[in-house]
Structure formats: structure tokens, C-alpha cells
Amino acid sequence: MKVLVLGAGVIGTACAYYLSRDGHEVTVVDRQSGPALETSFGNAGGVCPGFAGPWAAPGMPLKVVRWLFAQHAPLMLRPRLDLRQWQWLAAFVANCTAERFAANKARMQRIAHYSKACLVQLRADTGIAYDHGTGGVLQVFQTEDELAAAVRATKVLQSFNVTHRLLDAAEARTIEPALAQSSVTLSGGLHLPDDETGDCHLFTTRLAELLRERGVTFQTNTTIRAILREGDGITGIATDRGVLQADRYVVALASEAPMLLRPLGIDVPVYPVKGYSITIDVADSDRAPRSSVMDEHSKVMVTRLGNRVRAAGVAEISGYDRTADRNKAASVLHAARTLFPDAGDYAQAACWAGLRPMTPDGPPYLGTTPFRNLLLNIGQGSNGWTQACGSGRIVADIVDGRAPDIDLGGLTLAQR
Numbered sequence: 336m337k338v339l340v341l342g343a344g345v346i347g348t349a350c351a352y353y354l355s356r357d358g359h360e361v362t363v364v365d366r367q368s369g370p371a372l373e374t375s376f377g378n379a380g381g382v383c384p385g386f387a388g389p390w391a392a393p394g395m396p397l398k399v400v401r402w403l404f405a406q407h408a409p410l411m412l413r414p415r416l417d418l419r420q421w422q423w424l425a426a427f428v429a430n431c432t433a434e435r436f437a438a439n440k441a442r443m444q445r446i447a448h449y450s451k452a453c454l455v456q457l458r459a460d461t462g463i464a465y466d467h468g469t470g471g472v473l474q475v476f477q478t479e480d481e482l483a484a485a486v487r488a489t490k491v492l493q494s495f496n497v498t499h500r501l502l503d504a505a506e507a508r509t510i511e512p513a514l515a516q517s518s519v520t521l522s523g524g525l526h527l528p529d530d531e532t533g534d535c536h537l538f539t540t541r542l543a544e545l546l547r548e549r550g551v552t553f554q555t556n557t558t559i560r561a562i563l564r565e566g567d568g569i570t571g572i573a574t575d576r577g578v579l580q581a582d583r584y585v586v587a588l589a590s591e592a593p594m595l596l597r598p599l600g601i602d603v604p605v606y607p608v609k610g611y612s613i614t615i616d617v618a619d620s621d622r623a624p625r626s627s628v629m630d631e632h633s634k635v636m637v638t639r640l641g642n643r644v645r646a647a648g649v650a651e652i653s654g655y656d657r658t659a660d661r662n663k664a665a666s667v668l669h670a671a672r673t674l675f676p677d678a679g680d681y682a683q684a685a686c687w688a689g690l691r692p693m694t695p696d697g698p699p700y701l702g703t704t705p706f707r708n709l710l711l712n713i714g715q716g717s718n719g720w721t722q723a724c725g726s727g728r729i730v731a732d733i734v735d736g737r738a739p740d741i742d743l744g745g746l747t748l749a750q751r
């Protein structure tokens with residue numbers, strides 16, 4: 336079967352891998368000059384099923400209000416004259432109940448753990464290397480309140496069988512010895528040893544190279560303008576380089592997907608939540624993180640990626656602007672420098688910004704649409720690197736008419 340995958344981020348490229356493995360003739364279309372040049376380029380590098388869960392949680396609306404007035408706040412809200420922004424925010428608040436949180440968390444845990452297993456298998460099958468590590472993630476706390484919240488969170492981890500260990504400050508420093516250089520007083524830590532790390536951009540570009548060798552076409556520098564329909568079928572996609580046609584179409588266009596789906600009558604609440612990252616070269620390996628540290632206080636994640644350190648965070652709800660404003664990345668830089676002051680030269684940090692394709696409830700939209708040959712693979716939000724392989728495999732299963740390995744309840748357009 337001929338399949339067009341729209342979007343060459345980690346989501347589209349991972350999906351192309353499974354489609355090609357199933358013997359399909361796959362073309363991946365993207366407006367950029369290569370794969371993973373938008374949101375999949377500079378993320379925090381965490382493959383973290385243990386942490387996967389919705390941002391819409393009980394207590395979150397109050398926290399958001401507090402952050403609006405704080406310096407170095409993890410969240411920035413820039414209200415716009417955009418009905419979709421307000422609809423998204425209203426839906427987000429509506430999902431902040433204990434009941435909705437529990438349901439959404441369970442859905443995200445299901446896809447995230449499955450996805451990590453798919454990534455491990457893909458790695459074994461292809462031998463792909465992407466500055467990855469299997470050292471887990473250490474969440475660190477600076478206040479007693481943060482630690483108390485972590486103790487409560489361990490009950491949720493237990494309920495999902497996530498291996499974890501609560502640590503005092505000294506134990507946390509044995510997991511990440513370079514924290515000894517930090518001026519921050521830690522109240523404790525939470526270690527999730529089964530989570531992984533890796534450079535999402537490197538993974539995607541290396542996977543794309545392998546796919547090209549297997550006959551997959553990457554049609555880059557091609558902007559999709561419209562999805563063409565006739566009755567209940569898609570007949571092609573209109574691009575700035577002509578119309579492209581296939582038997583099946585997979586939409587993996589992240590935050591841009593709603594604009595192309597709306598004319599078809601498909602309304603998916605995916606909205607961009609901007610984040611920032613900085614990357615430095617490691618100057619002294621012993622003074623850099625070994626794996627990944629999630630600083631609960633700033634919500635910044637600092638990750639070792641080979642001979643680099645990447646720190647990422649901030650949630651800015653401000654529309655579709657992708658500018659990497661160094662001032663707004665300052666809180667990320669500040670958090671990384673505070674935790675690992677001697678890891679490298681922060682004055683030389685490369686700064687990046689990307690748009691998380693977020694759903695207000697958390698889980699992505701996978702699989703079928705009212706159109707018989709159009710499938711969705713969108714809305715992975717802050718967990719797209721974690722969820723890419725599982726999402727791709729599920730969509731490939733649906734294209735082939737196979738039952739996916741996991742229950743798709745709450746992960747599809749029809750069941751939401």
C-alpha cells in the first residue's frame with residue numbers, strides 16, 4: 336500500500352519505520368529541509384514513561400495563578416485574541432479534577448510504557464545510536480512541601496507498577512554525584528531507574544537515514560496547504576510542489592494539524608505550548624549529570640546527552656511563534672547552572688525553542704478518523720519523544736487492520 340506520512344518529526348518518522356517494516360511504500364512529507372527540525376529538535380531528551388501524566392491536575396489552576404506573578408516561573412500565559420486558545424484553556428481547567436486526572440494519567444501511562452518497550456525493541460532491531468543512556472531520571476526537591484507531594488505521588492507510581500525509590504539528599508547525590516557542586520539545599524529525591532535518555536533529533540535523523548536505505552522517501556522542503564477530500568475519502572494533499580496521492584494518509588503535523596483538519600470537519604484540541612532549551616558542551620564529565628535530573632522546583636530537566644548537557648523547561652502559552660528568545664530561556668539556564676555550576680561554559684549555551692503539541696487533557700489522538708483512509712498521530716504534547724515509537728506502531732497496526740497491542744480507550748478521536 337502507498338502511505339503518505341505528513342510530518343517528519345519524531346512522531347512521523349517513527350511511524351514511517353513501522354509502516355515500512357510492514358512492507359508499505361512510504362513517503363514522508365515535511366516543509367523543513369530535513370527531519371526533526373521543529374519540536375523534535377531540542378527537547379529535554381527524556382524517555383520517561385514513569386513520569387508520563389497530564390499537566391491538567393488537581394491544584395494546577397491555583398499554581399498557574401501563583402506562577403503568573405513569580406520570577407523564573409515555569410509557566411507564562413500570553414492571552415491572545417484567539418478563540419482556540421481560550422477554548423483550550425477552559426478544557427484544560429475542566430480536566431483538573433481528581434477523576435479526570437486519574438483517567439488521563441492511566442491513558443498516558445498505557446501508551447508511554449508500551450512506547451518505551453517499542454523503542455527498546457527498535458534499538459535492538461536496528462542498532463541505532465543516539466547519545467542514549469539508561470540511567471533513569473532523578474527528580475530532586477528543594478522544599479519539604481515538594482517532598483511531601485512526592486511521597487503522595489509514589490502511591491500513583493505504585494498503582495502503575497513504576498519502579499521508584501524515595502531518597503534523602505545524600506542518597507540523591509550518590510545517584511548524581513555532580514549535585515555536590517550545587518549551592519541548592521535538597522530536601523530529597525525520587526529516582527525512577529527505568530526511564531531513559533537520548534537525543535530525539537539524532538534518533539530521528541539516524542532513523543530517517545536507515546529508512547531511506549530501505550526505500551522510504553523523505554520529500555522535504557514541501558509545505559502542505561490542504562488535505563483534499565471526496566465523500567468519505569481523502570484523494571490527495573495539496574502542497575506548494577503539487578498534489579501528492581496515496582492509499583492512506585497519516586497526519587503527524589503536531590501543532591499545525593488542527594488548521595489542516597478543520598476544513599474536513601475534524602476538530603482536535605491540539606494547541607502549542609512553547610518550551611525552551613539550552614545546550615552546552617561538557618567541560619568536566621565528573622561535574623555534569625550522569626543521566627537526567629528533573630528539578631521539581633523550576634520544572635526544568637537537565638539531561639546528559641553524550642558529551643553535551645541539555646536543560647529544558649518553561650510552558651509558554653502564547654500562540655505559534657517559535658522564536659528562541661534568550662531572555663525567556665533564562666530560567667532554564669539559571670536552573671541548570673544552579674544544579675550543575677561547573678558542567679560547562681553556560682555563556683556559550685545554544686538556545687532553542689519549540690512548540691509542544693498539547694491536548695488539554697494530556698493523551699494524544701491516534702488512529703482512525705471519519706475518513707476511511709485518514710489517520711491521526713498527533714497531540715503527544717510534552718511526551719512526544721517518550722510516546723513516539725508506541726504511537727507509530729499503533730498507527731501502523733491500524734493501517735494493516737491488526738489489533739494494536741494495547742487498549743486504545745481514550746486515545747482516539749472516537750473514544751474521547
Ligand SMILES: Cc1cc2nc3c(=O)[nH]c(=O)nc-3n(C[C@H](O)[C@H](O)[C@H](O)COP(=O)(O)OP(=O)(O)OC[C@H]3O[C@@H](n4cnc5c(N)ncnc54)[C@H](O)[C@@H]3O)c2cc1C
Pocket residue numbers: 341342343344345346347364365366367370371372373374375376377378379380381382383535557558559560587588589590591609610611612636647648688689690691692713714715716717718719720721722
Ligand atoms: C522544551 C521541550 C522539552 C521537551 N522535553 C521532552 C522530553 O524530555 N521527553 C519527551 O518525551 N518529550 C519532550 N518534549 C515533547 C516532544 O519534543 C514533542 O512531543 C515531539 O517532538 C513532537 O513531535 P512531532 O513529530 O509531533 O512534532 P514536530 O517535531 O514538530 O514534527 C511535526 C513536523 O510537521 C512539519 N509540518 C508542520 N506543518 C507542516 C505543513 N503545513 N507542511 C509540511 N510540514 C509541516 C514540521 O516541519 C515538523 O517537522 C519536549 C518539548 C519541548 C518543547
